[in-house]
Amino acid sequence: MxxxxxxxxxxxxxxxxxxxxxxxxxxxxxxxxxxxxxxxxxxxxxxxxxxxxxxxxxxxxxxxxxxxxxxxxxxxxxxxxxxxxxxxxxxxxxxxxxxxxxxxxxxxxxxxxxxxxxxxxxxxxxxxxxxxxxxxxxxxxxxxxxxxxxxxxxxxxxxxxxxxxxxxxxxxxxxxxxxxxxxxxxxxxxxxxxxxxxxxxxxxxxxxxxxxxxxxxxxxxxxxxxxxxxxxxxxxxxxxxxxxxxxxxxxxxxxxxxxxxxxxxxxxxxxxxxxxxxxxxxxxxxxxxxxxxxxxNNGGNVLEWLKQHVHTAETGTKDPYEALFTDMEHVAPGADNLLFLPCLNGERAPYWDAAAKGAYVGLTVSHTDAHMTRAGIEGVLFSIQSISKSLERLTGEAGSIYASGGFARSDVWVQMLADMFGEDIHxxxxxxxxxxxxxxxxxxxxxxxxxxxxxxxxIPMRESVTPRADVHAVYSRLYPVFSGLYDALRPAFHELHALSTDTTLASASKR
Incomplete structure (x- = not known):
């Protein structure tokens, strides 16, 4: 049996x-x-x-x-x-x-x-x-x-x-x-x-x-x-x-x-x-x-938000997530220097700030919804990279990276992760x-x-995903800029959070 x-x-x-x-x-x-x-x-x-x-x-x-x-x-x-x-x-x-x-x-x-x-x-x-x-x-x-x-x-x-x-x-x-x-x-x-x-x-x-x-x-x-x-x-x-x-x-x-x-x-x-x-x-x-x-706090929920509110084109019979990734691939890695801080639900590590907000930075008239989509997905991975920097301070640098969860079913998303970290993903x-x-x-x-x-x-394993050196170089130049966004925007986030919890303002907004 x-x-x-x-x-x-x-x-x-x-x-x-x-x-x-x-x-x-x-x-x-x-x-x-x-x-x-x-x-x-x-x-x-x-x-x-x-x-x-x-x-x-x-x-x-x-x-x-x-x-x-x-x-x-x-x-x-x-x-x-x-x-x-x-x-x-x-x-x-x-x-x-x-x-x-x-x-x-x-x-x-x-x-x-x-x-x-x-x-x-x-x-x-x-x-x-x-x-x-x-x-x-x-x-x-x-x-x-x-x-x-x-x-x-x-x-x-x-x-x-x-x-x-x-x-x-x-x-x-x-x-x-x-x-x-x-x-x-x-x-x-x-x-x-x-x-x-x-x-x-x-x-x-x-x-x-x-x-x-x-x-x-x-x-x-x-x-x-x-x-x-x-x-x-x-x-x-x-x-x-x-x-x-x-x-x-x-x-x-x-x-x-x-x-x-x-x-x-x-x-x-x-x-x-x-x-x-x-x-x-x-x-x-x-x-x-x-x-x-x-x-x-912000992973697949960002993808859902992008699908609902940013990437709104009709997809016909195509899976909407597949359409989102397909259109995003027409945009170069780094989204033409558009960054997204993906704190749609506040943030835990490394900031531990429930008042943190999301933000696009670097937006110009040349950017399209596909740029915003790519920047949004890259922002999730940049956030993971920020946490990894804090983690390495206590554990040392990781020599091997393994991936699991729903995102691991997306070849495109896993390739982006490999490119960003510059490491094979198992x-x-x-x-x-x-x-x-x-x-x-x-x-x-x-x-x-x-x-x-x-x-x-x-553990039955798939073939590992290998980073692309040229794409890793792009992300390596952008990451230092991304890593400074939260500290630069934190005062504005907290002022906005205070306004959102002001009952007088909240009542006025409903009139």
Whole structure:
């Protein structure tokens, strides 16, 4: 009988379930989406039950897609920084608040400016920013948020689902780290952060390594998925370190770049590394591995914005994204010296500024929508390069670059990445690297594989993409200009942000 393992990845907008053979071959997959609600400007919330239903449906469809066989194990992956207020029985008292929620900007600014904020970052490795549950909890405390006052527990989405499915409260190291409440040096909850959030350790789950096994799946859930109730589920981790594992970027000098809705660049390290500049994150992953990197708020969402508002030509029967890239290729690399700072949703690394805005710089009458499109896509990659410069200060220069996520399916976009970094880009056949990383950890947890590092021999890879020297030279001349844009425009961004939050002006604009 064929043996499978599965990775279940709870992303920002969808649950993805992928079944693999032990050699890393995809034999079944499914994806089920769920919406993000924005009840007020800057808020980003989700229905936890919608996420759970999508997870069950995706697993069921992936198992069905794989056909007959034995499911050995399931590994869990999730997006970072989610927060649910729950009662003692894991009943949600609040929506799931996502990483994109920035209602706590004032609390983030105040904490970041304080000596305690710097010390919390150095201990937890989580930059002080509205994305983190620590800062969300501070907002809840300061505003008297009713679910916060009533809550017995504070859980991430993945913790909430495992509590419902297995009846226990455990959280893997990397999800715990992303909360901003976890000491990455001691792998325990950090008292200084708990004090800043106004909560106690008893309201949080027990931290466990990624190979911790959940057993005893709720029978109704097992039946709904179509698997045995005794199927072991490994705690896994957050999607970032699991993407590194699933793509094979686990040794020093190996960087992984992921671009989906947002984006990130990450490297593994054998020890935690932070500094007072607070430009990158550092999260615990296993007992002897940490993940360092930086996320950008702006990745595939910029592509969507370009499609909707910049590249508006009729495409006929052609895929609109394909048409966008086709037209962009008629413009020379560098977009005739047009640059785009892609901070459409504020920005995380390396600026950690929720008030940052997008901006075209260098626009002239000779530029067309195709120039603006090319500059927009190049701006996303320039942002990743900016984060890589901050990361290299702590990890050293990357010698190998691996790519995963939705953007890795675009040959044009990956070629642009190779040209910009001037390095070969290594690509897996499957873009579901977080799911494969989670699945591999589950195999390790049940003793089917000897270690995590051996995954390198079980990642089906495509041919690497090689940079073009002449194009790299163009980007090398433009990058120093791009790297100075944020600092030059920051005062204007903050003045505009203040105007946008001025209730008097907001009321006048609606008349």
């Amino acid at each position: 064929t043996q499978f393992t599965a990775g279940l990845d709870l992303g920002t907008t969808s649950a993805k379930a992928v079944l693999f053979t032990k050699a890393g071959e995809v034999v079944g997959e499914a994806e089920c989406s769920y919406p993000v609600q924005h009840p007020h400007p800057g808020w980003a919330e989700q229905d936890p039950f919608a996420i759970e239903a999508a997870a069950v449906k995706a697993l069921k469809e992936a198992v069905t897609d794989a056909g007959p066989g034995e499911l050995l194990s399931v590994g869990l992956s999730s997006a970072m920084h989610s927060l649910i207020c729950a009662d003692a029985d894991a009943v949600p008292l609040s929506p799931a608040i996502t990483w994109a929620d920035c209602r706590s900007s004032s609390q983030a600014d105040a904490l970041k400016a304080s000596p305690a904020g710097t010390e919390i970052y150095l201990r937890t490795g989580t930059p002080i920013h509205p994305m983190s549950p620590l800062v969300k909890l501070s907002w809840m405390r300061d505003t008297g948020y009713a679910p916060y006052k009533q809550a017995a527990r504070f859980l991430s989405v993945k913790e909430w689902i495992t509590a419902r499915w297995f009846g226990v409260y455990h959280v893997d190291y990397s999800v715990a780290s992303a909360s901003g409440l976890f000491n990455i040096h001691e792998r325990t909850w950090e008292p200084l952060a708990l004090e800043a959030a106004g909560i106690t350790e008893a309201q949080l789950s027990e931290p466990v390594p990624p190979h911790f096994i959940f057993r005893g799946l709720d029978p109704e859930t097992a039946e709904a998925i179509g698997i045995k109730a005794d199927t072991p589920f490994a705690a896994g981790g957050s999607d970032g370190p699991l993407a590194n594992l699933g793509i094979g970027a686990i040794n020093a000098g190996e960087a992984a770049i992921t671009i989906g809705t947002s984006g990130a660049i990450r490297q593994m390290a054998s020890a935690p590394r932070t500094d007072s500049r607070q430009e990158v994150f550092c999260y615990a992953f296993t007992d002897d591995l940490w993940i360092l990197g930086g996320p950008t 690509l897996p056949l499957s873009h579901q690297s977080s799911a494969w990383g989670a699945a591999w950890i589950s195999l390790y947890a049940i003793g089917e594989v000897d270690d995590l590092a051996s995954i390198k021999a079980h």
